Amino acid sequence: MDERTLEQAEPAVQERIRTSFQLQGLMSHLGARLSHIGPGRVHIVLPSRPEVTQQHGYFHAGATSSIADSAGGYAAFTLFPEGTSVLTVEYKINLLSPAEGEYLEAVGEVLKAGRTLSVCRLEVYGVVGAKRSLVATGQQTLIQIEARGEG
Template sequence: MKDQMEQDQADAEVRARIQASFDRQGLMGHLGARLTHIGPGRVSISLPARPEVTQQNGYFHAGATSAIADTAGGYAAFTLFPEGTSVLTVEYKINLLAPAEGERIEAEGTVLRP
């Protein structure tokens, strides 16, 4: 029982650290993105549709799509980092297979191999 309580406390501290870092990101706030899930090695970010995040044909802009994908991946990794560290993207590649449309889009970052 004590081990589970300690793990729950550690998970809560990680979630708080991730949320606090996310809240400091000006771009995510500007886009209207929000964290919808924070777990060990997994983060989801939701972006509601608004004219400010679309391109000329009404689809989500690739820049907005890429920004939340990059951020979700970084924060998924960050959930596994020790306290007192930080995360910063140095390189990423994205392939967009179809235009993104709808009421919202969601990016899910998942750590495959820590």
């Protein structure tokens, strides 16, 4: 990772992202948390626990894709002006290998920020100790909308 990938977003932007993230019932239900908020880049961590696995003990594809979707959405949201919000228009995810590890780390990164539509790259890594393995990759389109009082 180059130095720019760990750049922090402005404090007001971080607060807006954290406030919105706390309102997502699914992220709370899964046990996911924000681990990095930068301009056009957000990381979400999902610890391994039985409630987020499938029958073989791997992270469930639904949990994997959910954190990828939210990471991309919030990455785009970091670049949106005050008074706006974000919705996913579409996303495509490829599951490259069974998702396993101590936790998953989803990384959303803005590829193209537009006035209305933005496109993000999605990556999900399985992490064990210092070893990170890419388990999913995808792309997402998001739309900027007027805020609806969600923070």
